[in-house]
Amino acid sequence: MRNRDRPSKRYETLADEIEASIRAGTLRAGDRLPSVRQAAASRGVHASTVFQAYYRLEARGLIRARPRSGYYVAAVPPPPLEHASAPLGESIAVDVGERVFAILEATMRRDVVPLGSAFPAPSLFPLARLAKTMASTVQRLDPRANVDHLLLGNAALRRQIALRYLVDGLAIDADELVVTNGAMEALHLGLAAVTRPGDAVVVESPTFYASLQALEQRGLRAIEVATHPREGIDLGALAEVLERRRPAACWLMTSFQNPLGSLMPEAKKRELVELLARHDTPLIEDDVYGELYFGARRPPPAKAYDRAGLVLHCSSFSKCLAPGYRIGWIAPGRHLRTVARLKLSTTLTASTPAEATLAAYLEHGGYDRHLRKLRQALAGQRDAMLAAVATHFPAATRATRPDGGYFLWLELPPGADAMDVHRRALAQSISVAPGPIFSSRAQFERCLRLNYGHPHDGRVDAALAVLGRLARPA
Incomplete structure (x- = not known):
């Protein structure tokens, strides 16, 4: 040994x-x-x-x-952020909607440099080819398609999604998928299927603000669990919460988590699923960034280790192929019929033309070629942003270095105030996502999430130089 x-x-x-x-x-x-x-x-x-x-x-x-x-x-990146968060692990009522909306509303102006955006640049996607595919597909649409695909969604699209999973070694039958209006509807449907108002749900710390908004909307309580910026949620802390608090469900991103960019190792994903199975606790898995990996192969989702049907796996094409088409899906395991009924009683179907267009695009190939170019672009933009942060930000700034996705998480030096940086940056037409919107308790006061999903041009570099000056404690 x-x-x-x-x-x-x-x-x-x-x-x-x-x-x-x-x-x-x-x-x-x-x-x-x-x-x-x-x-x-x-x-x-x-x-x-x-x-x-x-x-x-x-x-x-x-x-x-x-x-x-x-x-x-290479240009020296900022020192890595290596310590896990330290939330209380207690159940708390969620009240973030107004705070999140006010910040996001202010960053939606077209004149701002979108470092606080949740979306990558439209120029990274084959939108012209998709438009041509839609034009030809719509002409051939059967008027009965709405009825044919009413319950689960377009059969051809579900078949293509199932094939992609199969190539990655994950056997999900096409009839185990429900097509949704983007991943957010998939996640909301999963949440509705396994919780009731007043229940507690485990989330990461920090967590994507949309998950907090979803909990608030359904009258659910949040339990934030310690999360490492490189390897994801702390399973020891999660085990304690499962034993002590008996949450109704977990909502986690196991690959390229937003905002940290963390990637849970495969062995840890397996251990996560086994831990939840022992407690019979459902996992709502948000995997919208799974295709945006920078390594040799796609990291398997937690769903790959699910033997009990407890993982409600959600994804979409919005972040990797077709932003604005609002086509997502959920593989809800044992909760398939419940999710299908909820979908039928709310929005009925996703967009029939958009479903048919994406099915035709996937059938004719080119998706993997597009993804290779997209991943290469995002990896280069990540490195360029890290170099700019090292150049312009205070020396004590810490940053994550994600292996996929398109977000950096920065921890500014003591004395810095992320909300103050957000306000002063917006006055100079630069948006950032301040740390407090990623916590039910408005924690992470010194943290920022930056989007490197836009080409690193002179405008972006100048904006980062301004941010670096604003991040210096008074």
Whole structure:
């Protein structure tokens, strides 16, 4: 066992030493690192140890590989945010609607730099091709389609969604899916299926403000549970809450959580589902960013480990293909009939033309090519924003470095006030999402969520420079 541990310690030590040299300025942006062979010889280690150290540094955004040239120091990102949140773990009535609405309403102006937006740039999506597909699809629509697809949604679209899951190793039958008006309706339907007014629901800390709005709307209470910015919700803290508070459900983002960008490791997702199954507690899984991964493959959702039908898995095409088309879906497991009845008694169906258009687009291919380009663009924009934050913000600023999605979470130095930054930035036509809107208790007073889903042009960089000045404590 000791011999097996030693290589891991060596590459971690080497990576940490190089990182210290980069952050101290001994190694600067653009400097070339020793070749793997040189570093192995000088350190007296195997080449694989150096490779592992370089891969680790690359994952941290500190170095970049150049084809046939070697590894070079990248622009130094801000220090990572490594500590989990520390909520009380108590049930609380939710009253965030007015605060969230006031902030979001103020950021909807077209003249603002949309760093506080919840949406990526429209230019990243194949909207022209989708429009052509819709024009040709609508001409062929059967007038009876509304009735045919009344209960679960367009059969061809559900088949395409099921096929995508199957390619990723997740067997969900097309008849186990309900097409919805975007992911928000899917999430609301899931919540309605498993809760009653007065129930408590577990959410992450911080959590997406829309989940708090949904709880408030249904008269539910929130239990915020400690969440790590890299690996998601703390399962130990969750286990304690499940035992002590007996919540009716959990609403979690297990992949690229909004606002943190955290990605729960696969083993932890499995443990999460097993923990909830022991308590017979449903999980409403919000997976709208699952396709926006920067690694080699899509992270499996928690739904992949569900054997009891307790995971109500929700997603949509809004964040990865067709913003504005409002097409989402839910795989509600054992709650399928309840969700289908709720859908039938509220909005009946999603948009028939939009459903048929997306089904035709997926059938004719091109979606994966689009996703590759989208992921590449978002990863580059993430790195550019991190570099700008390192350049313009106070040195004590901490930031996440997500492996997918399009949000950064910043923790500003002591003395900073995120709400004050929001107000002063908006006066200069820059929007940000201040930390307090991501908490039922208005916590995270020093935190900001920034959207890197827009091309990093001069306008964005100038806005980040302004924000950096505003973030400096008085």
